Amino acid sequence: MSASPLIEFLGPSNLTGYERNLQPSQQPAHIPKTFLDAMEVREQVFVVEQGIPLESEYDPDDSRACHWVIYASVNSITEPERKDAVGNIIKAQKSSTQTKPIGTIRLVPFPHEPHPEPGSSYFLDALNTNSELSLPPFIVDRATTYHDGKEPYIKLGRVAVVKEFRGTGIANILVNTALTWARQNPRFFNPTKCMGMEKTGASSIEEIPVWKGLMCVHAQEQVANAWAKWGFYIDGGMGTWFEEGIRHVGMFQRLHIQNQGPRLSE
Numbered sequence: 001m002s003a004s005p006l007i008e009f010l011g012p013s014n015l016t017g018y019e020r021n022l023q024p025s026q027q028p029a030h031i032p033k034t035f036l037d038a039m040e041v042r043e044q045v046f047v048v049e050q051g052i053p054l055e056s057e058y059d060p061d062d063s064r065a066c067h068w069v070i071y072a073s074v075n076s077i078t079e080p081e082r083k084d085a086v087g088n089i090i091k092a093q094k095s096s097t098q099t100k101p102i103g104t105i106r107l108v109p110f111p112h113e114p115h116p117e118p119g120s121s122y123f124l125d126a127l128n129t130n131s132e133l134s135l136p137p138f139i140v141d142r143a144t145t146y147h148d149g150k151e152p153y154i155k156l157g158r159v160a161v162v163k164e165f166r167g168t169g170i171a172n173i174l175v176n177t178a179l180t181w182a183r184q185n186p187r188f189f190n191p192t193k194c195m196g197m198e199k200t201g202a203s204s205i206e207e208i209p210v211w212k213g214l215m216c217v218h219a220q221e222q223v224a225n226a227w228a229k230w231g232f233y234i235d236g237g238m239g240t241w242f243e244e245g246i247r248h249v250g251m252f253q254r255l256h257i258q259n260q261g262p263r264l265s266e
Contacts, residue, residue, distance in 0.1 A: 003004070005068070005070050005071060005072055005102075005170070005173065006070070006071040006099065007068055007070050007071075007173070007177060008034045008037075008067070008068070008069045008070075008071070009034075009066065009067070009068055009181070010032055010034040010035055010038075010066065010067040010068075011066050012063060012064045012065065013032050013035060013063060014063070014071045014112075015028070015031060015032075015035065015063040015173045016030055016063075017020075017030070017031070017245040018058060018062075020054070020055045020056075020057070020058040021053070021054060021055050022041065024036040024037075024039040024040045024043065034067065034069050035062070035067060036104070037069045037071075037101035037104070038067045038069045038101070038104040038158075039057070039058065040101055041069070041101050041102065041160050041161070041162055042057055042076055042158060042160050043057060044163075045160035045162065045163075046160060046161050047162070048165070050090075050244075050246065051094050051245075052093050052244045052246075056123070056244060059130060060219075061106075061108045064108065064109060065106045065107055065108045065109070066106065066178075066181070066182075066188075067104065067105070067106045067107075068104065068105050068106075068174055068178055068181075069101050069104045069175055070101070070103040070104070070170055070173060070174060071099050071100060071101055071102065072099070072100060072102045072165065073097050073098070073099055074097065074098055074099075075095050075096070075097045076095060076096055076097075076098065077093060077094070077095050078094045078095055078096050079091070079093065079094040081093035081094055084207070090180075094106070101236075102161060102162045102164075102165045102170060103159075103160060103161040103162070103165065103171065103173075103174050104158065104159070104160050104174070105156065105157075105158060105159045105171040105174040105175065105178050106117070106156075106157060106158045106175075107154055107155070107156055107178050107181075107182060108154065108157070109154055109157040109188075109189035110138075110153060110154060110189065110209065110211065111136045111138045111139065111152070111209075112136055112153070112154040112155060112216075113136050114139065114141050114142070115141055115142055115144060115238055115240075115250065116218070116238070116239075116240025116241040116243075116250075117218060117241065118238070118240065118249070119239065119240070119241065120241045120242070121241065121242040121243075121245075122241065122242065122243050122244075123180045123243075123244060123245075133225075139239065143237070143238030144235050144238045144250065145235045145236050145237035145238070146162065146214075146233060146235045146252035147214070147216070147235065147252065148236075148254065149200060151212065151214055152210065152211050152212070152213060152214070152227075153211070153214040153216045153252070154182065154189060154211060154214075154215055154216070155215070155216045155217065155218070156175070156178055156179075156215055156216070156217050157217055157218060159171055159174060159175065161174075163238040171226070172230075175230045176230070179230070179231075180240075180257065182215065183255050183256065183257055184256060186211060186213070186257040186258065187211075190208075190209075190210050190211055190212055191192060191208055191209065198226055212257070213254050213256065213257045214252060214254055214255075215232075215252065215253050215254070215255060216250060216251065216252050217232055217250075217251045217252075218243070218248050218249075218250060219232070219248060219249055219250075220247070220248055221240065221246075221247040221248060221249050222247075224249050227251050228251075230253075231252060231253045232251035232252060232253045233251060233252055234249050234250070234251050235249070235250040235251060235252055239251030
């Protein structure tokens, strides 16, 4: 891409009324356009290309997540050039340039549902059983290679780039943009005082969960090497599982932030 791409950020938003069985263009008018653009890309990649059911692509995490969407100016021919019998141009070609969403990524705050069980299969977003209006509970999860089952982590995912723009560095821009933002905003997802300690599972202020730089991805096994290039390590203790028939692995990395936790290593 010759010009710098445009990237839009969308923080946690009111997505009440989003119909998971309908396409982005059919959603209520109050749904933020940036989110609809993100879903347009996700639908092209995950639903059309990978065969994931449309109703499984949207989930309750979307409303509490941060989303980034990357755009490109795309030139399309609206009227072809016309020539006469001897090759003279009798009507010039017409084209138009539109800004279209070409890639997206999201960052989901803690808390999360329990780690998937090794060898299990999940469909219709069975990993997330909570309603749109409730958070997953703060729990003690099973310990894995890089997660002690207790430390809060944020989850990066739903990385999607439309086919025409793959191989141009778009995914790299998206991932690095999200990682940089998280590094610069480490307190963004920490519980607020108004939440109340009882909802965080803490019995004192000192026990209130605070993010210390740990990030997780549930990566399709076929793209685990790409996530490794972005600094993530495969968590062997999580095992592998299937989401919508696609094998996944868990991966973690530790971002360098103030008050960070212990460094990860292979």
